[in-house]
Amino acid sequence: MTDMIPAWIDGTLTPVEKLHAHVEGMKHKAVSVFLFHADKVLIQQRAAGKYHTPNKWANTCCTHPHWNEDPRDCAIRRLEEELGITGVHPKWVERLEYRADVGGGLIEHEVVDMFVIHTDETPGITLNPSEVQAVQWLDRATLEQKIAATPDAFTPWLKIYMSRHASSVFGPA
Numbered sequence: 001m002t003d004m005i006p007a008w009i010d011g012t013l014t015p016v017e018k019l020h021a022h023v024e025g026m027k028h029k030a031v032s033v034f035l036f037h038a039d040k041v042l043i044q045q046r047a048a049g050k051y052h053t054p055n056k057w058a059n060t061c062c063t064h065p066h067w068n069e070d071p072r073d074c075a076i077r078r079l080e081e082e083l084g085i086t087g088v089h090p091k092w093v094e095r096l097e098y099r100a101d102v103g104g105g106l107i108e109h110e111v112v113d114m115f116v117i118h119t120d121e122t123p124g125i126t127l128n129p130s131e132v133q134a135v136q137w138l139d140r141a142t143l144e145q146k147i148a149a150t151p152d153a154f155t156p157w158l159k160i161y162m163s164r165h166a167s168s169v170f171g172p173a
Contacts, residue, residue: 005029005064015067022052025099025107028064031074032161033090034169035060035117040137041170042125044083046155047133052102055133057146058155060117071113083135084126090115094168100156108157116169140170 007016007028021028035042042060046053061082065074072090079085093116099109125135138146147154147162161169 003064004067006067018064019051022102022106022108025109027097027109027111029071030062030064030108030110030112031071031078031115032059032112032157033061033075033079033115033117035079035085035088035119035123037119037122037137039139041140041143042083042135042137043143043158044132045134047129047131049130052104052106052108053155056155057153058158059161062112062155062157072115075113075115082128082131084128085123088117088119088123090117094165096165096168098157098160098164100160102156110157112157114161114165114168140166 003018004015005018005021005028006013007021007026008014009016016026016028043057044060045057046055048054061075061078063074063078065071072092075090079088092113094114095111096114097111099107102108127133127135144162147159151159
């Protein structure tokens with residue numbers, strides 16, 4: 001079955017095949033999540049088999065909603081599918097738009113609903129190896145240092161989020 005995502009064609013939201021949207025650089029809906037425990041955020045290393053940005057580090061979870069799927073429901077679904085994380089309550093913080101070359105002739109032009117989650121307990125994590133190969137918990141300063149030192153190790157969208165939207169994610173610096 002083809003993976004259809006909501007994209008805009010001539011100003012109208014339309015179901016479009018995901019790969020086609022990325023090849024054409026079409027503006028489409030997306031969801032990003034940042035999960036915090038104490039002062040640390042969970043980041044993930046994308047699986048080697050991903051069709052774009054494999055092996056790169058990204059925020060906790062990012063995806064495209066299914067056609068007519070509520071963004072919060074999408075965030076909850078993908079946290080479980082990618083990381084096995086359940087029982088969390090994402091809080092919407094911002095809607096943003098960005099466009100980035102993700103390599104291989106593909107463009108992400110996303111309108112992103114951004115969510116944050118703060119947990120008192122460290123969540124149980126079960127990696128889906130077709131999606132995620134590793135995770136790590138980092139405080140903001142360490143994440144910023146790692147991105148500055150090895151920018152090519154991180155996805156374009158995480159670098160955009162950290163450079164332009166960190167106050168929405170982490171609060172004021």
